[in-house]
Amino acid sequence: MTEHSNAPVHPDVTGFFDAATNTISYVVKDPASQACAIIDSVMDIDYAAGRITYDHADTMIAFVEEHGLTLEWLIETHVHADHLSAAPYIQKKLGGKLGIGSKITVVQDTFGKVFNEGTEFQRDGSQFDRLFEDGDTYTIGTMTARVIHTPGHTPACMVHVIGDAAFVGDTLFMPDGGSARADFPGGDAATLYDSIQKVLALPGETRLFMCHDYGPNGRDIRWETTVAEEKAHNIHVGEGKTKEDFVKFRTERDATLAMPKLIIPSLQINMRGGELPPADEDGKRFLKVPLNGL
């Protein structure tokens, strides 16, 4: 007879830090099988040169292959504005299904207009294999993952809870980093506060994995903390900070922030699920730069 415990499954989590964009991509492996998921992959770009490369993605592909893993899912926690997704590139090599929050359609509608896309740019999320709703579940091997809709940074943001691990996307940063900005189109500070409360309502020992870390005050890059740590020490939403405090602080702070360096290429590629814009009749591909459009 097998013994059953109530302890949540403890997935093996490996982070891959991208120094160019301060993004952390993850391989999340089922401890009971060879199944895994990749969360928030990165495609490299030298924007000044218009050159796309795949070193970061190739490192993750090599990891999956060397460990004999089966890639079941490619997850985007949201439409990133600071790095380009490599999900289709990885999917072509390793398979797996690509998933994002269902509100991707709102993001596609907004930025389809900003970039003056024609009708060939579908705004129905059909670039993805699965559109998640709040509370949806999916499986990675024997593990069940659950998604929590966490808008505020963007409308499509989702936190993925897999056993005792949660991938928070751009809701929270490490306790000394605070929270993500809420001033992009479709963003809202009060909504972000409410979403963060959903993350902080998870069990205190839940491992939280960040999408970004900037090593504030010169500390080394870190990407893992816990719900209990965030509750006690997060500089924006930790102990004693009210929603009013947060909204005031977040709004004032966001007004001082410059646009992310890669927002223009990131949005055009990520709203397409990581695909490059379609080729013209000569087979060339271009990104647009809308003037005074953001």
Ligand SMILES: [Fe+2]
């Ligand atoms: Fe983001």
